[in-house]
Amino acid sequence: MSVTAEERKVLLRSQQGELDAVKMYNALAKVVKDPKDAETFRQLAAEEGRHAAVFKALTNEVLRPKNTKAVVIPLLYRVIGKKKLYPIIARGEYDAVKKYESVAARFPEAESVRNDEQRHGDTVLGLL
Numbered sequence: 001m002s003v004t005a006e007e008r009k010v011l012l013r014s015q016q017g018e019l020d021a022v023k024m025y026n027a028l029a030k031v032v033k034d035p036k037d038a039e040t041f042r043q044l045a046a047e048e049g050r051h052a053a054v055f056k057a058l059t060n061e062v063l064r065p066k067n068t069k070a071v072v073i074p075l076l077y078r079v080i081g082k083k084k085l086y087p088i089i090a091r092g093e094y095d096a097v098k099k100y101e102s103v104a105a106r107f108p109e110a111e112s113v114r115n116d117e118q119r120h121g122d123t124v125l126g127l128l
């Protein structure tokens with residue numbers, strides 16, 4: 001399947017976002033007080049890793065995760081607490097559902113990724 005330059009840009013951005021989410025959820029799992037939250041975030045990190053692999057298969061590019069969210073989100077957990085933070089994380093997941101709409105229409109393998117992000121949002125809100 002031929003991929004346009006614009007589509008490739010979207011796929012690379014998606015791949016990067018997933019990689020960053022792996023780091024972010026693993027970092028968050030290390031600081032949260034509730035063991036159930038920690039276990040959930042480790043599970044979500046593993047699923048984001050699978051998502052990154054889906055996009056990597058489409059881009060054939062190895063990207064490196066960025067640290068920003070892995071630093072900022074655990075910090076926010078300490079400063080504003082889970083009641084305020086988890087809805088922000090959930091909104092990020094729901095935004096990804098919208099963001100992946102066109103990607104999933106074009107690349108069927110991204111449809112399960114999109115469905116997972118919806119569930120992730122629900123799961124994170126379910127921790128409150």
Ligand SMILES: [Fe+2]
Nearest residue numbers: 018048051117
């Ligand atoms: Fe994801």
